[in-house]
Amino acid sequence: MNPIYNFNPGPSVLPQSVLKKVQAELVNYPGLGYSILEDSHRSKTFLKILADAKDKLKSLLGLGDKYEVLFMQGGASSQFFQIPMNFLQGKKADYIDTGSWVSKAVKEAKLYGEPRVIASSKDKNYNYIPKIKDLKFNEDSAYIYLCSNNTIEGTQWKSFPNHASIPLIGDFSSDILSRKVDMSPFALIYAGAQKNLGPAGVTIVAVRKDFLPLAAEKIPTMCSYKVMVENDSLYNTPPVFPIYLTNYVLDWIIEQGGVDGVEKINNQKAGAIYSAVDASNGFYTCPVAKEDRSFMNIVYTLPSEEKTEKFLAEAKALGFLNLKGHRSVGGIRASVYNAFPLEGAEKLGAFMSAFAKKS
Numbered sequence: 001m002n003p004i005y006n007f008n009p010g011p012s013v014l015p016q017s018v019l020k021k022v023q024a025e026l027v028n029y030p031g032l033g034y035s036i037l038e039d040s041h042r043s044k045t046f047l048k049i050l051a052d053a054k055d056k057l058k059s060l061l062g063l064g065d066k067y068e069v070l071f072m073q074g075g076a077s078s079q080f081f082q083i084p085m086n087f088l089q090g091k092k093a094d095y096i097d098t099g100s101w102v103s104k105a106v107k108e109a110k111l112y113g114e115p116r117v118i119a120s121s122k123d124k125n126y127n128y129i130p131k132i133k134d135l136k137f138n139e140d141s142a143y144i145y146l147c148s149n150n151t152i153e154g155t156q157w158k159s160f161p162n163h164a165s166i167p168l169i170g171d172f173s174s175d176i177l178s179r180k181v182d183m184s185p186f187a188l189i190y191a192g193a194q195k196n197l198g199p200a201g202v203t204i205v206a207v208r209k210d211f212l213p214l215a216a217e218k219i220p221t222m223c224s225y226k227v228m229v230e231n232d233s234l235y236n237t238p239p240v241f242p243i244y245l246t247n248y249v250l251d252w253i254i255e256q257g258g259v260d261g262v263e264k265i266n267n268q269k270a271g272a273i274y275s276a277v278d279a280s281n282g283f284y285t286c287p288v289a290k291e292d293r294s295f296m297n298i299v300y301t302l303p304s305e306e307k308t309e310k311f312l313a314e315a316k317a318l319g320f321l322n323l324k325g326h327r328s329v330g331g332i333r334a335s336v337y338n339a340f341p342l343e344g345a346e347k348l349g350a351f352m353s354a355f356a357k358k359s
């Protein structure tokens with residue numbers, strides 16, 4: 001039997017050691033006598049898990065004391081409307097359209113104000129990131145909005161715009177804690193957990209304390225960042241299981257040497273696959289501009305539909321699972337988030353080279 005390598009774009013692979021630990025203590029959480037799933041979200045045990053997870057996130061993200069960290073629900077997609085509900089309210093904001101996740105965020109923002117798409121890579125199927133030096137922001141913007149890693153199209157911002165007076169907001173759902181990022185230009189970032197952090201069901205939000213007072217007051221309680229902060233994410237029952245599991249994934253990241261450690265491995269993983277693309281004499285094509293290539297979601301195509309099908313079938317037989325590209329892009333997508341093992345990426349690269357040679 002070949003080992004299984006799961007390239008799922010989300011929900012995605014989790015560290016084996018974390019899954020085993022959860023399995024071992026699922027029925028009886030140490031010291032509790034019953035499962036963590038059966039415990040009150042206001043118990044001492046759970047409050048410690050919540051506080052630990054928050055502290056680790058703050059430290060791994062390098063946030064210092066200027067930010068509040070929240071655990072929210074409704075998926076990353078709920079942030080598409082919660083952000084404008086809190087911070088737009090009839091005003092205008094600048095959005096940088098780099099793919100389907102930003103397009104969806106723009107659609108939701110229209111319910112609350114005037115999102116302006118000030119730059120877009122739609123003209124080339126979203127295969128690049130607009131150049132920072134060409135961006136022209138509107139001074140009357142409530143905020144600037146971008147998506148750090150475009151999960152579907154396979155592009156990634158390598159550095160970020162930084163405006164002196166307009167708050168910057170970033171969707172980091174598919175590359176949070178995968179690389180060192182200076183968060184100081186960001187007034188708010190968020191990430192659904194199910195790609196790089198844990199299971200589906202919890203969304204991490206970090207909001208800068210000086211941005212929070214600008215949030216609207218007359219909005220539904222569950223959508224209010226202010227209320228979430230005042231109640232330390234415990235206004236209602238939070239998603240206890242995803243938070244508990246995410247807390248262990250954060251320990252795992254720390255064991256890997258923190259963000260620096262995982263970044264180094266992530267570069268090697270992406271390098272192994274992109275090298276196979278670049279060395280294939282055009283057999284594989286990566287549509288993404290080289291300098292904007294994502295290190296999390298690697299997309300490429302083969303010369304024909306037939307060869308793509310054959311590639312996927314042979315890959316599957318070898319244990320490389322879930323490589324089919326997103327329905328809107330086609331081809332192949334290899335998602336190699338933090339928990340994806342280096343050897344899996346190296347083996348995929350070797351398989352790609354062998355497949356190209358014989359085809």
Ligand SMILES: *Cc1c(COP(=O)(O)O)cnc(C)c1O
Nearest residue numbers: 075076077101151171173174192
């Ligand atoms: C997956 C993803 C989302 C949507 O996440 P949900 O939790 O399913 O709502 C949003 N943005 C990005 C960048 C994503 O990768």
